[in-house]
Structure formats: C-alpha cells, structure tokens
Amino acid sequence: MSSNETVMIDQNGRVIVRSHAEVVRLAHDPEAFSSAVSRHLQVPNGLDGAAHAEMRRLLDPFMDADAVAALLPTLEELATELVTALVAAGAPFGAVADLGARYAVRAQSAWLGWLPEWEEPLLEWVAENRVASRTGHPRATAEAAHRFDAIIRELLRRRREHPRNDVTTRLTALRREDGTALRDEELVSILRNVTGGDLGSLALCTGVVVHWLAVHPERQDGMAAASDHDLDAAIDEILRLDDPFVSNRRRATRDTSVAGCPVHAGQTIVLDWRAANRDQEIFADRFDPTAHAAANLVYGTGAHVCPGRLLATTELRVLTRAVLAAGRIELAGEPEREEDPVAGFRAVPVRLVR
Ligand code: HEM
Numbered sequence: 544m545s546s547n548e549t550v551m552i553d554q555n556g557r558v559i560v561r562s563h564a565e566v567v568r569l570a571h572d573p574e575a576f577s578s579a580v581s582r583h584l585q586v587p588n589g590l591d592g593a594a595h596a597e598m599r600r601l602l603d604p605f606m607d608a609d610a611v612a613a614l615l616p617t618l619e620e621l622a623t624e625l626v627t628a629l630v631a632a633g634a635p636f637g638a639v640a641d642l643g644a645r646y647a648v649r650a651q652s653a654w655l656g657w658l659p660e661w662e663e664p665l666l667e668w669v670a671e672n673r674v675a676s677r678t679g680h681p682r683a684t685a686e687a688a689h690r691f692d693a694i695i696r697e698l699l700r701r702r703r704e705h706p707r708n709d710v711t712t713r714l715t716a717l718r719r720e721d722g723t724a725l726r727d728e729e730l731v732s733i734l735r736n737v738t739g740g741d742l743g744s745l746a747l748c749t750g751v752v753v754h755w756l757a758v759h760p761e762r763q764d765g766m767a768a769a770s771d772h773d774l775d776a777a778i779d780e781i782l783r784l785d786d787p788f789v790s791n792r793r794r795a796t797r798d799t800s801v802a803g804c805p806v807h808a809g810q811t812i813v814l815d816w817r818a819a820n821r822d823q824e825i826f827a828d829r830f831d832p833t834a835h836a837a838a839n840l841v842y843g844t845g846a847h848v849c850p851g852r853l854l855a856t857t858e859l860r861v862l863t864r865a866v867l868a869a870g871r872i873e874l875a876g877e878p879e880r881e882e883d884p885v886a887g888f889r890a891v892p893v894r895l896v897r
Pocket residue numbers: 570578587588589599606736737738741744745748788791792816840841842843844846847848849850851852854855
C-alpha cells in the first residue's frame with residue numbers, strides 16, 4: 544500500500560481518500576464520482592442523478608421530523624423496557640449485542656410495522672452480516688444478503704395480502720412520478736439498504752457511545768441533564784471521534800485526480816469517513832461538540848447524505864437517556880474492538896450501578 548497524507552492506494556488499486564476536504568469535494572460531485580459501484584441493485588445507495596433524486600423524494604418522508612415525532616413515545620417505551628429488563632437481570636450485559644442490537648431491531652420494527660416474531664431472525668441476520676463484512680468473503684456476503692431477502696419477501700407478501708397502516712404497507716403502495724409501482728427487487732433493496740444495514744450501524748453506535756461514557760464517568764451527570772439539542776451534539780461528537788461507519792465507495796466516471804493522485808475512469812474510490820472525521824486540518828484533537836458540529840461527517844454529506852439521520856439521532860438519544868437514568872455506567876470487562884474493515888466494538892461489557 545502506498546500513501547501520502549490524504550490518499551492511499553490499497554492492494555486492489557482502490558483509492559482511499561482520507562482528507563476531510565477531498566472527501567467532501569468528492570461526495571458533492573456525483574457526476575465525476577458515481578455511486579453505481581455494485582453489480583447488485585442498491586436503492587437508493589447505488590443510484591445517481593434523476594433516478595436517485597426521485598427515489599429520495601419518495602423515501603425521505605418516511606424518516607422526516609413528523610414521522611420521527613410520531614415514533615418518539617414508542618422509542619421511549621422500548622428503551623426503558625429494555626434497560627429495565629437488563630438491570631433486573633442483575634448481571635453485566637453487552638452494550639452492543641444485548642442493548643444496541645436488540646434496541647435497533649425493536650426500534651426499526653416499530654418504525655416499519657414489523658411484528659415481534661421477526662426479532663430473532665433479524666438479530667441473527669445482523670450478527671451474520673457483521674461476520675460477512677469482517678471477512679469480506681463474497682460467498683458469506685451473498686448468503687447474508689440472500690437470507691435477508693427471504694425475510695423481506697415474506698414480509699412484503701404478508702403486507703400485500705393483509706395491508707396495515709404501517710410503513711411497510713405504504714412502501715408497497717409507492718408510485719413513481721410516471722405512475723409505475725416499484726418492483727419487488729427494488730422494495731427488497733430499499734428495505735435492505737434503508738433498514739437492514741443500519742441495524743448494524745445503530746448497534747455499533749450504541750457500543751461506541753456507551754463505551755465513551757463508561758471511560759468518561761465525569762461526563763455522565765452532565766449528559767444526563769443535557770437538553771435534547773446538547774445531548775444530540777455530544778453523541779454526534781462521540782461518534783465523530785470513533786466513527787463506526789467506516790466508508791462508502793464511488794466510481795470515477797472519467798480520468799481525473801484525487802488529492803493530487805491520478806485516477807482513471809472506472810477506478811474505485813473509497814470515501815474514508817472515519818479518517819476524514821479525525822483530520823487535524825479541520826478538527827482539534829479533543830471532544831468539542833460545538834466547535835466540531837458543522838464539519839462532522841458521521842452521517843455523510845452531499846446528495847447521498849443519510850436520510851435516516853434524524854431517526855438514528857433520536858433513537859440514540861432516547862437509549863442514552865434510558866441508560867443514564869438507570870445508573871452509573873461502568874465497564875464490567877475488557878471491551879473488544881471490531882476488526883478492520885468494520886470499526887467500533889464487537890463487545891462492550893458493562894454494568895449499571897445505582
Ligand atoms: C445509526 C447510525 C447511522 C450512520 C452512522 C449512518 C451513516 C450514513 C452515511 C455516512 C451515509 C452516506 C452514504 C454515502 O454517501 O454513500 C448514509 C446513507 C444512508 N443511510 Fe444512514 N446512517 C445511520 C443510520 C441510518 C438509519 C437509521 C437509516 C434509515 C432508517 C439510514 C438510511 C440510509 C440510507 C437509505 C442511505 C443512502 C442514501 C442515499 O444513497 O441517498 N441510515 N448513512
């Protein structure tokens with residue numbers, strides 16, 4: 544691997560962009576750096592231009608301020624119930640698997656109108672998908688995708704047979720501007736990309752936040768008493784410092800250059816959010832939510848900026864409040880880091896002390 548400060552070329556010839564300025568520039572130039580990087584259909588992630596914009600217009604309202612406000616009481620109930628059960632069990636628990644992953648599945652199921660019986664298969668899928676991403680093995684990745692597709696196709700079939708007043712039913716009723724319905728494989732891809740992948744992200748984000756609080760006990764009272772706005776800013780800053788959402792790919796559409804490095808048409812470029820979020824040209828080496836908020840890239844930037852940001856931020860705030868209200872967070876064992884290319888923690892054993 545060769546490198547300078549802002550860009551690296553890996554053994555597969557992929558250009559890894561690490562500087563904040565270049566990551567932002569590329570994310571805002573979708574004509575030169577396309578998101579159509581996969582052989583598989585990826586909606587909306589892998590779309591460009593008008594097709595991408597149309598899909599975002601259809602999907603963004605499912606995650607807007609009204610949708611999140613309507614979900615808030617349910618999220619609060621789910622978080623309190625889960626944390627109360629973990630405390631009542633009286634034993635240390637895992638902030639990623641027992642808290643984050645379980646809460647993520649319940650929160651997303653509540654959002655989409657999925658039944659509790661899907662919780663275990665979805666949790667198994669999250670664990671399997673994480674192993675597949677860690678190993679990068681194409682067969683494992685394909686099998687994990689296949690398993691998720693089977694779960695989703697079954698859900699869509701049931702909702703078409705028995706429509707309900709929920710997001711999944713409303714997705715099946717979406718129509719493009721020309722009046723055509725979305726194909727099944729598009730709906731499966733949306734549900735995989737909009738929700739499935741993010742079940743893992745939310746669990747990893749929970750691990751990073753709970754770990755940070757455990758190793759910064761002096762911050763816990765202040766965070767528990769903070770306003771929603773200040774708590775959201777603090778959580779965004781914790782995630783910036785230790786971003787578990789590592790990177791996204793782009794494909795150069797023409798010969799060009801990135802951070803002074805020549806790039807040819809068709810070459811894969813990796814936007815390294817994690818490195819850009821620690822770029823010392825932009826960020827001081829400290830926790831400073833106010834100073835660092837504007838440049839924070841945890842949820843991306845540009846046309847593909849995360850549409851689930853408000854939902855994810857609200858879910859994380861509600862869970863953090865429930866944990867802080869239940870006791871002081873202490874580590875109950877050695878945290879285990881995830882392995883490259885996944886970031887964050889595989890396990891963060893904690894206890895809540897009254
Ligand atoms: C839990 C923390 C989350 C993090 C850190 C995160 C981060 C990101 C980032 C960095 C991108 C930009 C991808 C790119 O530029 O190629 C993105 C896109 C996306 N995120 Fe999130 N996300 C999170 C949660 C969610 C949630 C809860 C949802 C939906 C419920 C969601 C749905 C999406 C979708 C659909 C895209 C693709 C948007 C597009 O291509 O236009 N994310 N996310």
